[in-house]
Amino acid sequence: MKKLINAPGTVVSDALAGIAAAHPALRIDPDARIVTRAGEPEAGRVALVSGGGSGHEPLHTGFVGRGMLHAACPGEVFTSPVPDQILAAARAVHGGAGVVFVVKNYTGDVLNFEMAAELAGDDGIEVATVLVDDDVAVDAAGTAGRRGTGATVFVEKIAGALAETGAGLAAVAEAGRRVNAASRSFAVALTPCTTPAAGKPGFDLAPDEMEVGVGIHGEPGRSREKLKPASGIVSDALDAIFADRPLAEGDETIVMVNGLGGTPLIELYIAYADVARYFADRGIRIVRNLVGEYITSLEMAGVSFTVCQADEQMLALWDAPVDTPALRWGT
Amino acid sequence: MKKLINAPGTVVSDALAGIAAAHPALRIDPDARIVTRAGEPEAGRVALVSGGGSGHEPLHTGFVGRGMLHAACPGEVFTSPVPDQILAAARAVHGGAGVVFVVKNYTGDVLNFEMAAELAGDDGIEVATVLVDDDVAVDAAGTAGRRGTGATVFVEKIAGALAETGAGLAAVAEAGRRVNAASRSFAVALTPCTTPAAGKPGFDLAPDEMEVGVGIHGEPGRSREKLKPASGIVSDALDAIFADRPLAEGDETIVMVNGLGGTPLIELYIAYADVARYFADRGIRIVRNLVGEYITSLEMAGVSFTVCQADEQMLALWDAPVDTPALRWGT
Amino acid sequence: MHMDIPLARAWIRTVAAAMEEHQEQLTQLDSAIGDADHGVNMHRGFSTVIAALDGLESTNVGDVLVKTGTILISSVGGASGPLYGTFFRAAGRQLTTPTTDAEHLLAALEAGLAGLQKLGGAVPGDKTMVDAIAPALAAFAAEVRTGGSVDLTAAAVEAAAAARRGMLATIPLQARKGRASYLGARSIGHQDPGATSAALVFQALADVLQAE
Amino acid sequence: MHMDIPLARAWIRTVAAAMEEHQEQLTQLDSAIGDADHGVNMHRGFSTVIAALDGLESTNVGDVLVKTGTILISSVGGASGPLYGTFFRAAGRQLTTPTTDAEHLLAALEAGLAGLQKLGGAVPGDKTMVDAIAPALAAFAAEVRTGGSVDLTAAAVEAAAAARRGMLATIPLQARKGRASYLGARSIGHQDPGATSAALVFQALADVLQAE
Ligand SMILES: Nc1ncnc2c1ncn2[C@@H]1O[C@H](COP(=O)(O)OP(=O)(O)O)[C@@H](O)[C@H]1O
Ligand SMILES: Nc1ncnc2c1ncn2[C@@H]1O[C@H](COP(=O)(O)OP(=O)(O)O)[C@@H](O)[C@H]1O
Ligand SMILES: [Mg+2]
Ligand SMILES: [Mg+2]
Ligand SMILES: [Mg+2]
Ligand SMILES: [Mg+2]
The missing domain is CATH 3.40.50.10440 (Dihydroxyacetone kinase; domain 1)
Known part of the structure; x- marks a missing residue:
């Protein structure tokens, strides 16, 4: 460790x-x-x-x-x-x-x-x-x-x-x-993480494997699959999200592409490009977004996707000023 | 990879x-x-x-x-x-x-x-x-x-x-x-990183080793040492910085504790606590700080420390509004 | 054999020692199907408990168990803190005398389990601590209520053995409560960490009684 | 043997093929004492070059080399882009005729090296591409200026061999320029990636001349 x-x-x-x-x-x-x-x-x-x-x-x-x-x-x-x-x-x-x-x-x-x-x-x-x-x-x-x-x-x-x-x-x-x-999430891990107390990773993954459907506590996910390109990971995750809560053309959303701790920002932007394409293909609008690390699992490499169908009140409140160490905008 | x-x-x-x-x-x-x-x-x-x-x-x-x-x-x-x-x-x-x-x-x-x-x-x-x-x-x-x-x-x-x-x-x-x-930096890596093109890490580190004095390109550092607790890493880095550019009691500084990509925020705060103690012991003031990921080496785990002796003009300009994806404050 | 205040304290101290000894094992079990903290949680909880018991003036057996539960709640966190905490508090509340016999202890532990189940909603077969505690109390009850003699030590020994069997029987189960349930069928084949710590609790009771 | 426009193009094409073939090796060398991109850099640069050369109307040998250098500068980045780019551009600017002999080619390549050194400030022994190029040109010069016959092919073969020796001779050196210099004494024992790609450039020249 x-x-x-x-x-x-x-x-x-x-x-x-x-x-x-x-x-x-x-x-x-x-x-x-x-x-x-x-x-x-x-x-x-x-x-x-x-x-x-x-x-x-x-x-x-x-x-x-x-x-x-x-x-x-x-x-x-x-x-x-x-x-x-x-x-x-x-x-x-x-x-x-x-x-x-x-x-x-x-x-x-x-x-x-x-x-x-x-x-x-x-x-x-x-x-x-x-x-x-x-x-x-x-x-x-x-x-x-x-x-x-x-x-x-x-x-x-x-x-x-x-x-x-x-x-x-x-x-x-x-x-x-x-x-x-109004919100749904789905996460994929590329590497496990190690809690300081346990001293060993929560699971082992081969170099060509990923854990699909993980939470934020370093536990294994729902299934283990072969590693895919970012676009494949994105569409699997968004398919799962939309299967659970379908959205229609023209719907407005807030989308977060969140790093689980060990994934570099450049990769999160790559995933976000695929997310934007997925949404554009379906005519669903992303009107606000977050790309970065907001809710992590120690040093786990991986990404989570959160989609919220936002109404006017939510968007107005989203845009309201916020001044915290990790989220800051507005006056 | x-x-x-x-x-x-x-x-x-x-x-x-x-x-x-x-x-x-x-x-x-x-x-x-x-x-x-x-x-x-x-x-x-x-x-x-x-x-x-x-x-x-x-x-x-x-x-x-x-x-x-x-x-x-x-x-x-x-x-x-x-x-x-x-x-x-x-x-x-x-x-x-x-x-x-x-x-x-x-x-x-x-x-x-x-x-x-x-x-x-x-x-x-x-x-x-x-x-x-x-x-x-x-x-x-x-x-x-x-x-x-x-x-x-x-x-x-x-x-x-x-x-x-x-x-x-x-x-x-x-x-x-x-x-x-007015600024000096020093960085330590706990793990290497892998460029997409190379497909393999830039160096190998044993579980109890760290690379000391690394840059931001995944290259090995000046020396390889046994892993230390955060407080030891912090004092080694700050000793190197202050040896190069001594500061006196009462001097005002801007300090950044920066994650190299794979280090979780909780660990950066642990390091920052040790930094704050190191400065307090010497009567040098940290008047502004950044703790987070600002300049990274892909997914490398590690931390860099930057100290800038700030004068009034610098502090006023530091406090001036900024509105970018990664740095945002002020009106 | 009755349980008095020193014996109740000895029980909790023995539990604490067992949690320290098995901390690593509990954490590794939790690592496989949970979040790798059960050993640390139990160890932190029970070491806080024994420190607090030192200063406790108890007038009855229940005081010891209520205090144990209270401290577990305020020091463990996680799922196991409130669950074990409730178990010991609810059990302790039934024991209002300086010593207690097997029958009263059984009733108290049954009240503890009821409280735990009411809080957590788990039933036997859900792959939780309940899968060790419920059979332990059933075995205890079999000794106490249907056996001719009412030997607390014998009952505790039977209970410990049943808890252990219940613990092992969690291996083939699919979890339906707690974190392990997120794994669905992937939880099958792993021993539940909470059932394991619960087996330690009953083993400790048998151990202190046998040592008397 | 003279160098004409087709031969110059063949040289660059052969360099490009060599960079593709050795991309992995160059990147791994750069991984040890640099930032693991030299192979990708050279491959990206020269494959962009050969695509651009296809459409180039060249009236003299220099056009080919100037174009090569220009494209390297605008497609490689890193240290090697401007350095190799300057080398080819400065060499090419000397070659204003449709064919050139060994002596003129040598003078042009020397101008290239001078430009490269002026830009990068490296001298032989600094553990850079200069450690392959300088001995290559010295060997080339030895053939051309002091040898009786002025055989371009023989000169290129000698140059390639000298470049290779220079490349190997970088292994025991401590780097004083480029990224590897950050490693101090830890750069000792590793072959310089840029000296390796430079040896490929001269080997390609020898190869195309020998194939004629
Ligand atoms: N609803 C529940 N009812 C009874 N026991 C439960 C329940 N949920 C979890 N548990 C028990 O708690 C144990 C996990 O405890 P612990 O790891 O300390 O907490 P957490 O799951 O919050 O990390 C599980 O192994 C299981 O036996
Ligand atoms: N100042 C210099 N002069 C000559 N060659 C240099 C100089 N600095 C670096 N080089 C050469 O460049 C090579 C590295 O090129 P490359 O990896 O493509 O660029 P970068 O170092 O920017 O990543 C080194 O191996 C060395 O041969
Ligand atoms: Mg747990
Ligand atoms: Mg937990
Ligand atoms: Mg490089
Ligand atoms: Mg580079």
Whole structure:
């Protein structure tokens, strides 16, 4: 295992120290293990809290800031945060108008956020949960349900922008749920990744193989296939996405081509060119896009694709200013 | 070789197609192989042109936009662009006030930009060149001179911001040269990288080894050493930087901790925590920072450190608005 | 044989030692069909627990188990933290006396399993920790309720053996809960990490009772 | 034997074929002490050249070489593009007649080398293409200027052999120019890719002359 770390046991706390040093607009509580905006809580405003295992950076810590999250609570690598941590985050940013939990659909995340919501309720904090479950590689039947992956970025951006307008708890949560319902993702891995604790890769792949339908936790995917050119990977992924949620000519979408950690940007642009062609061939419009690393699996080489059918409200909120370490635009 | 590409021969043109599709604020000329801002040339304004081999994304294409570059000309992977390409870029953005070439100090880049400058001169375009040579891993004596690496990002940001104010050719070039003179870099690789054309890694490393003092072209470094914890890597790199250009207590710096392509962001933050500690121990101030991937070597795992001693003018220009795919802040 | 407070503490300490010893194995099992953290999770959780138990003033057996569960919830994260945490808390809440006999302990553990299943929704056959815990409690119950003698040690030994069989029986199963379910048929052929840690929990109980 | 326009074209075509054949080798040499692109660079450059030569109306030998150099400059990039480009252009500019003899060709190639060295600043011993070209021209000159007969073929054969020796002699050198210089002492023990491609250029000249 070759990692730029000091010790497997201090990965998350060391990274939090780095985030604290790098971003003066964020506040890090190293004991509670939470990252919030400076100046929290802001009275009367709905707050967005998200979290999950570490190893997916910039998600979620990199999305804390104006127009997006109010707090993030990073767990150990690939391990959801504990309820106390989530509760501490909720308390730190609760401005009296309630808190939205953005939760990726994994058993661990769901249970820990549920427990935190109960504790927060005991504290008089109203919580609404947005469950993200966009990964079409997983059948909802006979499983723990679809995983939450790339759509999380869209949910956090759009719900975060709505919270910024002063909207109420129900409206902000509803906007997040609508984005999730309109979004689908699919991912392919070219190499495995190694958690600091395990010290060995989660699976082995031959030089001509890829794992198709992977999640973001270094686990194997739905199937192993022969490596294909970028255009083939793109069309397989988009076929899976559109089979699950067909789009019609003229539909408007936000599309993300996301690197899983070890794939260079030049390759993501190559994939995006193929995505653009695929959409153009079908007359479906990409009206906004993200190409880069937004939700990763440590150093895994690979790519995920997320498509969100966007309506006018979503696009307006997408375009609203955002000022976080990893996403920044507008005034 | 596992890459998300369509064919080794079309890597650069496919990526340019993706950049064109993803960024409506840029114009891509696929035949001339140049990327410019939309709306060029802008009359009466000094233009910044940079370029070099591809495989270092987001450098340079990702830095084209308001407040930074006016044009980039990407060569083949790790191969500097040809004079015609550079000339086409200069012509496309020349607004009558001259063009600054930002050139990383490699024989190929230097020669091709030199030839282009001659051709541009024949065209009546006044060219000033800023040579970037910040890599302290290379002795200037007995070599092709220091390599240009991370400082390129600082030069392009600061000189680009000055050009935006309407400053003249000599002033913009001089600002770029001052940034270069005030900047030093050092890089360490944990894994090699593979160019699409070569199909095999540039070197082999044992699981407990690292290459120290590498450049950004997948070549081996100055020495091979046993892998160290992040704090050891950081102090070795910063020792080398400060040995070359000492800083005193109270000095103000801009610091970049840059991933070489395959290193996850969580590890870069771990390294940044160690950097911040190193600076704090010496009373040297980091007043601005970048942590992320800005100048890469394909999928190489590793990190580079760049330190620039910044004066007031540099900081003001650093803070000036920038709106490019890879660097964006301000209004 | 009854269970008293020192024995309950010894049980949890033995579980912690087992999790430390098997950390690597649990992580590697989780690496095959999960996310390679189960060993670290269990080790982090139980080492936090034993540190906290040191300072705990307990007046009944349940205090030890409730505290164990509470600390697991606040230190583990992941799926296993809330699930094991709930198991120990729900069990502990039933044990309000300084010592407890086999029958009461069984009822308490059954309440623990019920809480765990209510929270996680898994049933036997889903390839989870339930596949070790449920047969363990069934074997325990067989000893306690139908056997003539009510020997806690014998019941725990039977329970540990059944947990182990249940753990091994997860190998051919296709997962329907937790991360492994994402793999579909590819989860078949791998032993469930949570069932493995659960077998360690019951083995530890048998071990401390036999050592008495 | 003189060099005329068809022969000049045949030379460049043979160079192109050699670059294609040795693309992999050149890239692997460049991988060891450079950035793994010299083979692709040379192949891209010379295949662009031969496509362009097809349509070229040349009235003298120099046209072919100037065109070769121009196309190399505009298609190769890297260090080798401007350097080889300048070499061929500066040589070609000296050859203003439809055929040329050994003496004039030598003078032209010497002008090419001078241009290349002026541009790149390398001297023999720096571990560059100059280490193959300079001895090749010295051997060529030895045949032409001091030998009794002025046999272009014999001169080219000697030049090719000397280029090859020069190429091999780069192995023990420490690089002082180009990317390999960054490696310091670690560049020792590797054959220079540019010296290798230069040896191919002279071997091609010998080959086409011998084939006549
Ligand atoms: N819904 C569930 N009910 C019961 N046990 C479960 C459930 N989901 C997962 N598990 C158990 O949890 C174990 C994984 O725990 P762990 O790796 O610590 O958490 P995570 O899956 O969040 O990484 C699985 O092996 C399985 O036995
Ligand atoms: N200054 C120089 N003078 C002469 N030849 C040089 C010089 N610098 C580099 N070279 C030659 O160029 C070769 C490398 O060419 P190439 O790999 O195509 O370009 P780059 O180094 O830009 O990747 C080296 O092997 C060396 O022979
Ligand atoms: Mg986990
Ligand atoms: Mg090159
Ligand atoms: Mg796990
Ligand atoms: Mg090269």
